[in-house]
Amino acid sequence: MSYITNITGFILQGSIITLKLYAVTIIFSIPLGVVCALGKISKSKGIKVLLELYTWIFRGTPLLLQLFFTYYGLPIFGIKLTQFQAASLTFIFNYGAYFTEIFRGGIESIDKGQYEAAKALGLNYRQTMMKIILPQALKRVLPPTSNEAITLIKDTALVAAIGMGDILRAAKEVLTRDFKITSFVVAGVIYLLLTSVVVIFFKKLEKKYSVYE
Template sequence: MTYILDVTRFILKGAITTFNLYIITAIFCVPLGILLAVFKMSKYSILSKIIGIYTWIFRGTPLLLQLFFVYYALPVIGVSLMPFTAAALTFVLNYSAYLTEIFRAGIESIDRGQFEAAKSLGMNYRQTMTRIIIPQAVRRVIPPTCNEAINLVKDTALVAAIGMGDLLRAAKEVLTRDFSITPFIIAALLYLGISSIIVAIFRRIESRYSIFD
């Protein structure tokens, strides 16, 4: 039991990076995804095409490749970032691209008659989106957004590729040192626990927005 507690404490120290990266990514990618989704649906075709290219690139290439590019390739042109900064920037850009398409699909699923009704009431585009459309769209995008939130937990393990210590790397270090599968079991339980918490949070959010059904 003492060994398990010691290993768990060690792995949790490595998990600090995982938690910090997760929180920062979640804080920035959600509002950025909503903003880009709205802009992509705007009447300005150039802006829409630029955002379309951005989502095409980041959704069409591996996250690990993007991480390598930001951390290893940018210094070639004189842009050097600390490992955590490079990881956070990459994750925000990647997940914002996915959320942009999720939010866009949610917004477009709202009946066009509601846009016309809002217009007849004298609302401008911003008022229509913030007061009428987005609150309804949020309810519809909760399930796919929850999936992305869970994927984010697992994807944070990729930061080990640029030398950062995280939950999984800490478990691997203990396994290499002690030649025991215990650290991987503990890591799996921690990942499952985090994912379960995320699912519970999204269920509460879904219940909160069920008023728009």
């Protein structure tokens, strides 16, 4: 039992990196997704083309490949980033691309009559979006957003590939040292607990915004 306690403490140290990366990604990728989604439904063809290219690249290539390019490839062009900076930048743009499509779909799912009603009330575009469209769209995008938020926890394990000391890397170090699979079991339990917290959080959000159904 003391062995499990000891390795759990060591692996939990890796969770600091996992949680930091998770927080940074969520904080920046969701607003990025909202802005890009609004851009994709705008009347500007130039913006639409750029955003289509952005989502096409980041949704169409593996996250690990993007991570390698950011950390190992950008220095070739004179852009040197720390491991955490490279991981954060990659995850923000990758998840921002997915959130863009999720939010775009949610916004476009709102009945056009809502826009007409807002116009009749004298609301401008910004007021229409903030007070009428986005609150309704938010309810509809919560399930897919929740799925992405859960996937993000698991995807953070990819940073072990560039030497970051996250949960998975800590578990691998214990395995290499002790030749026991217990560390992976402990890591799995930690990931499950983290994803459970996310699930509970989004269920509460869904309940809160059910008023818009």
